[in-house]
Each structure stands twice: as C-alpha cells, then as structure tokens.
Amino acid sequence: MNSHAAAIVFDQVEKDFRRTGKVIAGLDLEIHAGQFVALLGPSGSGKTTLLRLVAGLEQPTRGEVRVPDAARRNRGYVFQEAHLMPWRSVFANVALPLEILGRPREEIRAQVETSLALVGLESAGALLPHALSGGMKMRVSVARALVSKPSLLLLDEPFSALDEATRFRLATELRRIWLAAGMTVVFVTHSLAEAVFVADRAVVFSQRPLRILADLPIPLGAERPDRLRVSPAYAELLARVYEIVAETGDAHTRHAT
Amino acid sequence: MNSHAAAIVFDQVEKDFRRTGKVIAGLDLEIHAGQFVALLGPSGSGKTTLLRLVAGLEQPTRGEVRVPDAARRNRGYVFQEAHLMPWRSVFANVALPLEILGRPREEIRAQVETSLALVGLESAGALLPHALSGGMKMRVSVARALVSKPSLLLLDEPFSALDEATRFRLATELRRIWLAAGMTVVFVTHSLAEAVFVADRAVVFSQRPLRILADLPIPLGAERPDRLRVSPAYAELLARVYEIVAETGDAHTRHAT
Amino acid sequence: HGCAPQQSERVRLGLNWKAEPEFGGFYAAQVKGLYQAHGLDVQIIEGAANAPVLPMVAAGQLDFGIATGLEVLAARQRGADIVALFSVYQKSPNCLMVRASSSIRSIAELMRSGYDVAVGPGQLYVEYLQRKYHPVNVRWVPYLGGVSGLLGNPRLAQQCFVGSEPELARARGVPTRVFVVADEGVDNISALLVTRGQLLRENQELVRRMLAAIGLGWRDYLADPAPTHALIARLNPAMSLSILDTMLREQRPFMLGDATGFERLGRLEPAMWERLQGHMLDFGSLDKPIDLRSAYREYP
C-alpha cells in the first residue's frame, strides 16, 4: 500500500486498557479518502476501539493514528448504542450536529426532515426517545450522523437492530449518499453479506489483540442496484469471502468460544 | 388453534400507548408450553411490546394475555439493550437472578461460571460493564437470562450485536439447552435464517398495528446439527419462508419506508 | 453649627431590643414631639436579639445606639470610637431569680444549692460570683430567653430583669424570689445611650439637642407613662399595657437611684466606670486599662 496524502493511517498502533490489557497490537492500516470500508471481526476484538481511535475519542498507547484535516472537520459517528439525549425530541436529537455547527434554522429544519425521511421516521419527529423501539432509536442515531453531510462517516453496527428489509434499504441509501457526496465511510458490521453488498473493501480482523486477517477489495462496481443481491457475481464473491474468513478465522472462532 | 392448558394465550389483545397510539390491534396468538417460537417483524412493529406483555411488564389495553403459572414462576428475559447494573461485575450481574431466588452461594458460583462459559466470557467475570464491548454486554445479558434455568425464556434480538460465528454458535447452544430442559422459548430476531435454523415455528408480523402475516411451522426435526445449515432441506425451507415473507410483507416493506 | 431649628435634622437611634419600658423615655420624646421641638427628626429602630448596635454606631450607620457599659469598654479596646452619653439605669436591674417555693434566700445560698443557673453569654457577674463564692456544685447553663427553664425545672435559677421575667413567671402561676445582682457588689451599666466620638466632636450642637430632648422625654415618661405605653404596646405586640405598667413600676427605683426626684436621671459618673473597668480587668474582659474619660461624657 503506498502512502496517500489524504488517507487515514494507522502506524504501528497499539492500544492497552488499564483493566483489560492489550486490545490492538502493532496495527498498520490505511484508509484512503473517499473509500467505503467495511470492518468485520468477532465480538470484543476491538472494532469499536478502532473507530474511536479514528474519531480521536481514544488515544493510542503506542504508534500513531493520522487523520487528514479534511476528514477531521466534519465527522459523523453512529455509536454502537443509540445514545440519544432523553430530554430532546427525535427531531431535536437529529438537529444537534447542525445546531453545534451554527446552521440557520430553516436549513436545520429542512436537513433534519430529509434525514428523518431517509431512515423512515418522518412522522416520529415529535416523540421523545423513551417512546421509541430499539430499532427506531438506532435509526434516529443514523439520521443524526448523516444530517451534517459529513466528510468522514464512522458507523458502528448501525443496522444490527433492524429487520432485514429495512437494513437492506438503508444500506442501499447509504451507498447512494456516499456515491453522491464522496465522503469516507468506515462501517463496522457483523454481516458479511452486507459488507460485500455495500462496501468497496472489507477488512476482516482477528480476535483480541486485533490483527488484520484479510483485506479484500470488493470489485462490484460503483452502482449497486438491488438486483445485485441475486446476481451470480455477488453470490460468487460472497462465497469466496466466506471461505477466506472461515480459513483465516479458524483460530478466531476457537478463541471466541 | 385449540386451547391448551399450559399455553401462553393472546386473546383479542390490543395495546395503545398514550403518545404513539395503537401498537397491537386484536391479536390472537397461542404459544404452547415447550414450544420454540421465533417472532419476526419490521422495526417498530411491536415485537418488544408483545414480549413485555407476555412477561407481565406491560398490561394490555383491551383483551387478555394468559400465561400459565408454571411459566410465570421462573422466567428469563434478554432485553433488546443489555441493561446491566453498572456497579456490579460481570459475574455479579449474571448472579443476580439466583441471588433473588435465594440460591446457596456454591450453587450460584457454579451456575454463573457455566453460564458465562456458554457465552464465551469465562475470563471476563471480574470486569465492570463499562469495560465491555457492545457484543460482550449482550452476551452477559444472555448469560443472566439463562443462569436460573428458566421455564419461560423471552429473548429480544439477543444476538444482533454479535458476529456471525458467535451468533451461530450461541443459537446452537440455545437449541441444545432447550432440548435438554424443555422450556418455552420466545425469540425475537431479524434474521430469517436464524429463525428457521433454531425455532420450531416462525411468526411473521406486519408493520404497526401489529398483525400476524404468517405463522409457519419449521419441521426440521428436534436436533439441528451444524451441517443442517448447508443441507438442501434447510435451504429449501428458508427460500420458501423468504418467499412467504416477501409476498405477505409487500405492504409492510412499503410501510417501513 | 448654626442651622435654623425649623429644618429638622435626621437622626437614627438603634435600640438593642424591642420596644420596652427600658426605652420608654426615648419613645416619650417622640410621642410628645420633643425631638421635633429640638429640631430633630429621630427614627427609632427596634433591635433584635443579635443586632450588632455598637459596630453600626461606630461605622456611622446609626447616630445613636443603646449598649451596656461592658460592651462600650470592650468595643473601645477594639478600636471602636464609642462614647456613652446617658445611662437609663443608675443601678443595674440585672437579677437572678428562683421559684418562691424554693428554700434559697440569697445569692450566697444559691451558690451552694446545686441548682442550674441559666445565664446569657457575657454576663460580668458570673465570673464575679465564681470568685466570691467558689461554688462547686452550681452549673452555669445557657439562658434560652423567657422563663420556660424556671417553669420546667424547680431546681433552676435564671437571669432576669427587674419587673420583666418575674412577672412572666407569676402570670404563669409560678411566683418567684428575685436577687438583685448589683447588691453583691458587681454592677454593669445596663442601658447606655451611645454615639461615636466623631459625631460628638463634629456636631456638639446636635448631641446637645438630642440629650435635651431625651432628658425631657424621660421626665415626661416617668411622670405620665400611659401615652408612651400605648405606643410601645403597638410596636411590640408581645407586651400588654398592664405588663408595661408593672415593669415600669418595678424598674423606676433602678432608673432614679435612691433619689426622690429626677436629680440622678441619666447620670454618668466616673465612679461607676472605674468600678466597671476594675471588674473587667479582673475577669479578663479587658487586657489593660483604657482611657476612661474618652469612653463617656459626664451627664448631666
């Protein structure tokens, strides 16, 4: 991999936690600007920690995480749990990033409405979070991350609380937005099928301490129409990815048990 | 459906919420003692509400939910979010149900250890919840629900925060425990594949207000060995279920958008 | 200063307690228009239990105030320029009292009685009696106001003011025996009109007029208290007219001394100050002697 000016770079990154010890050991990883990367790995391997390192919410114990300024300026983050503000309505929760950026009222209203419609919650704007179902909360959280049209979008299992239909629809939307806006997307998911369908590159991690097991390009083209999911190309690639993961992941599956 | 002495029965159940209106409308449903039922439905359709009605955490606005005494006595519930007690260690969190039931110390230690090993967290017992990853929290929550060997087990998307390997392994374990102990299991999931693999019956719900779209028996036998997942019988059944859901769910997909 | 008398000068007089016969003359001068006649517009400010009158006078927030001799000397030693001008009492009406049914006949007996003696903070005579009698089984306890201590406990003596607390107790069905502390040879100066030295130096004329009005006020009050008592009862609803009359009747000899007329009214003399300073030096309330002559101005 040749270095790229506007890339997110992990340079020999290690991360230790006081109580639980080493989570990431000597990680080298480069994510190019405008890339759509899916991260996969067993539960507890360190995916969330990695995203937090990119976001600057966590500092590496050793090594360095370089994030280009452009990406640093406007970020969106979907936490693994929804983390809504209980005293704000759905609308106001989604509006928060724009409020912080000091956008005018009218613009906020328009953007929030667009964003809520995107996740299928256009009629839930007035509700308080405690009246939402689990999946609805996560969708609000996704809407909040998209509303500011970020140049770097970090998603931590954003769709895992959703039914397959909704999940599929949202993944398609996400890809469409990415195509239009050209931001960098780092997407943690547990679904290989989803990763292959939506991303251009899938990085598969090992159990703790996190290492890269496989780093696969996904050459399925820029446009990913719905029917791609029933196409032979997709099925073939998915089968190959499964295979690779099964091979390399042998050790990890044993670990996870 | 003929009434059964030891069945959980929904009799013309309606549920309205003050702010969000009708969630369940005239639902009739019967779950036999010892059955393993999977519930499927779009996000926000009322699956969690239904589980809470069974658990007695919510009262129906109209109609009646009858739960046999046997099932009422010892219940396990995996909430959609982990809901651990932040001041208790992983071990102590899992021990809670047994403490409440007043079991002796030695028994508690043994059961908790078994339960933690089951979800692959045997070495995390001393950690506090804030040091866990999202998936680890959910696994603790599953361990907590299993530890008291409940006769009625309610699971609300217990595995959605987990990677596919762990998810598959835990589903297999769950089926094994069910076979051995013979409790009633009600299992909300978003994965049709998982539902078909693990349950004896799959109930597919519509978008709000919740109605039954399909109620399918899954005649794949009591034992579900790993290789079932690659068997033609399984693939065929899954395909049929997909078809039914797609057909009946046409309306709901439109709704969910 | 030679300002015309028709322009009344505003003056603030701060009491150290609510309206009572103790301040009768000051109110009488108001009732009878004597202040006005002397070109003064006097505002009398009732005090509270913890009102800090002396610092207020020293700091110029009050022009005149009421304080005890002990307070005046202590304040002067702390550098507050306070000067006493007029003494309401010629003999301190501070007393100790026990129930009439008690066998105690004197302070000397009380000091050997095993009673609790309830006395407020800073009473000069506590130390004096300690030294005089060396009581071994008497416990000095805080005085909580009123007479509830005495009513509740037959083996309790408490501080009192002539004509005040004994009447309260009697009204509650418990007659008392009263011992005047001054008769033991220790005497605070109980109610002094004070001002700050600066005012005295810079506005002699004002002080003169004030004292003139007050002198007349007290004479008037002692001759005909009824109109003043009506005012006091209105200001201090805890008081009734009959209680006020009784209090004045009992306190009159303490105000006028042994004299038959008004000749000793308000009098301030070196002897009483020297005695007081002697006690205070003895008991550690004063570190060293102070210049007594600047602590008061002789009256009349």
Place this chain on the structure above:
Amino acid sequence: MISPLRLFAPLILFAVVVTLLEALSQSGIAPRYLLPPPSEVWATLRGDAREYLRAATITLTEAGLGLLLSFLVGNGLAILMSVSRWLSAALQPYAVFFQTVPLIAIAPLLVIWFGYGIPTVVVAAFIVSVFPVIVNTLAGCRAVEPALRDLFRLYGASRFQTLTKLTLPHAIPNMVTGLRIAAGLAMIGAIVGEFIAGGGLGGLIDAARTQQRLDKVFAAVLLASLAGVLMVGLVNLSARVFVGRWREPGTD
C-alpha cells in the same frame, strides 16, 4: 391521579398530629409553657391574622429573593467549577466555609455592609442556601453520560455549547433537588437574618420568645413552615413543568 394524594395524605397526618398535640396539651402531659395547644396557636393566629400575614409576606419575599440569588450564584459557581478543575479544587473549601459560618458570628459585617432590614436578611438567606445548590448542580454536571460527551467532542462543540446543550439540561434534575433543599434553608436563613436585622416572622419569634408567648412563637413558626412548604412546592412545580416531561418515563 397524584394531586388528591398529595393533598390528602399530609392533611390527614396533619389532623392526627394536631389532635395528638391538643390532647397532650389539654391533658397536661406536655406543659403549655413548652408546647402551646394547637387551639391556642390557632386562636393567636386568627386574632392577629393581618399582622402575621404581613410578617409572613415579608419573610417569604426575603427568602424568595435569597433563593433566587442562590439559584443564580450557586449555579453559576457550579458551572464554573464543572468546567475548571482548578477552580473547583480552589473554591470547594470556601463553599464549605460559607456553609459552616454561623450567621450570628458575622452579623455585624452583614448589617454594616447591607444595612438594617431587607437586604441583610436576603443575604442571610442566600448564605445559608447557596451550598446545596452548588453541590447538587455540580454533581449533576459531572454525571453526564460519557458517550454524550464524546458526541459533543466529535462535533467540535464549544465549551459554551456543551454547557447549554448537554451539561445543564442533564443537570436539571439534580438542580431541582438542590433547590428543594435550598428553599427550606432560605426560609431558615431569612428567619435567622431577621433575628439580626429585625422584621418579619423572625422578628415576631424573637420578641415573643423572651416574653414567653409560645403561642405566638409557634404561630410564627407554623407560618414559616407553611411558607417553606410553599417554596418547596413551587420548586417542585417548576420541576414538573420543566423536567417531568422526560424524567418520568414510567408514566406512559
């Protein structure tokens, strides 16, 4: 649903307590010079109703102003302390000093600075009531969910934005708890202030106490407590209006 309970439960208890006190008093078990029978207190209160009401109004006003000061200054300080560790460490002991200094001991200073009358009393009410506001608001500000803090960091929110959009809204329930305590304390502070500066219910209590008019003392104390209950009630009401909305998730 709550309203009648809120009203009747204390009233029933009130009736019980009053009856008990009356019986104790009339039977002579509790001597009248220590505990006047409620009937007598009531008679006194009715007899001088206008005077008591006027005094109570003054005291209530002073306590209310003191509470307002505590609200403003206390929350202001708490916010500063929540933002800066240095300030927090430096100020905390002085806040305790403020809390522990007996008003009586600094009475001369108060009266010199603020004069006789209302200002001194307001300051007294403030001094006594500000500490709970500081401590509770500070605790609330510090208990913000770390994930939400992360969210604000992520969007590069300014300190001021984090404060107004996250910390303060989150601290509101704690603030209410602090104010609830401060309301009662402001009342007692006002009364003690009146022991120093005169006037109001404190002045009435002061005068009546030494005259052994316990009926008057208790009439005033009763009014003071009612005023205190009123103030706490107002705090609760504002809490219901501003906070109840999202802090009572069990209501639906």
Place this chain on the structure above:
Amino acid sequence: MISPLRLFAPLILFAVVVTLLEALSQSGIAPRYLLPPPSEVWATLRGDAREYLRAATITLTEAGLGLLLSFLVGNGLAILMSVSRWLSAALQPYAVFFQTVPLIAIAPLLVIWFGYGIPTVVVAAFIVSVFPVIVNTLAGCRAVEPALRDLFRLYGASRFQTLTKLTLPHAIPNMVTGLRIAAGLAMIGAIVGEFIAGGGLGGLIDAARTQQRLDKVFAAVLLASLAGVLMVGLVNLSARVFVGRWREPGTD
C-alpha cells in the same frame, strides 16, 4: 494527579485571601472591630490553642454524631418514602417543617427533652442536617432506570431485595451528595446547638461575641469551618472508596 491540585489550589487561594484581609485591616479600611486582621486571629488561636482544640473536638464530635443520625434516620425515611407514595406524600411537608423550624424557637423543648450538653447539640445537628439527606436519597431512589426495575419485577424480587440490590446501590451517588451538604449543615447545627446547650466552639463564639472579641469569634469560626471541611472531606473520601469505582468511567 488530583491530590496535589486538591491541596494546592485552595492553599494558594487561602494565602491570597489572608494577605488581602491583613492588608485591609492594617490599612484601616476594614476596622478591627468589624474584621480582625488574620494575624490577630492567628495569635489568639495560638495563644489559647489547647482550649480551642478541645472545643473544636467537642463540636466536631457532636456534629459527627448528628450527621450519623441524619445518615441513619434520613436514609431510613427516604427509603420508606421511596417505597410508599402515601408515606412520601404525607411526610414531605413535615420534613420541610423540620427544615424550617428555627432551633432557637424550640430550644426550651430540646433542653427539657435532652438536657444541657452533648445530646441536645447532637439533636440540633441532626435536625438541621437531615433534610438534605432525605431529599437527595429520595431523588436517587426514584431515578432508578425503569428497565432495571423491570428486571427485578421479572424475577419476582421482594421489596427488600429490590431495595438492597437495586435502589440503594443506584442511589449511592445521590446519597453522597446529600451527605456532603449535610456535613456542613451538621456543623452549623452543632454550633447553634451549643448556643443553646453550651460548650464547644458555639459556646466560645457566644461568649466572645458579647465581649466584642471578634478575634476570638473568628478563631472559633475558622476552626468550625476547618472542621466542616474535614467532615465534607471524609464524606468525599468514603464516596471515593465506595462509589468512585463505577461512577468514574472516564478514568480508564
């Protein structure tokens, strides 16, 4: 990391304040009869060190016992109130009454019931400090996450189990906040109690006050505040030991 800051920040501020006061006093801007210069207070304190220390020990003990009582009774009441809505509605106004009643007004009652000396002072400290404990613990008990309540209902936990395993552990941070406030109040309650029952720093203040010995008053006040800071510090320390573990998730 925190320790030196905790120590030095207030000390630096202390030095600033003392220097300022001294300058004010020596320059004559603040007259000595209003605000004794710190040097004089210090001289007084050193001169009578043993007496002051003895008095402070007594007051601290009384305040400590009062605080302990508040801890026990206040938490007990709060727990009862958190369990029963009726009790809560009925008791709340009386808790406010307790808070607003001036100690001086019920001083004779206290002395009759508890005698002169330590018990009365302890009770005074208790009366003044119990309300914040009740209010804060109650708020903590009521703020339990509904999902965790559901969990306990689900397993058929008894009221007692829910209390000891859920409500109380959850309320601990609020309890600490309440105790922090109560610690300062207990100190002031003890001093006012000593105005009533004699002894300790309150007795010293009371006596020195009438003699205009403000140096003595401030020496005693200073010690009282130090004792207050000490008590609050102890509360904080226990908090760190018992609560810090899970309420400071930002530390890792």
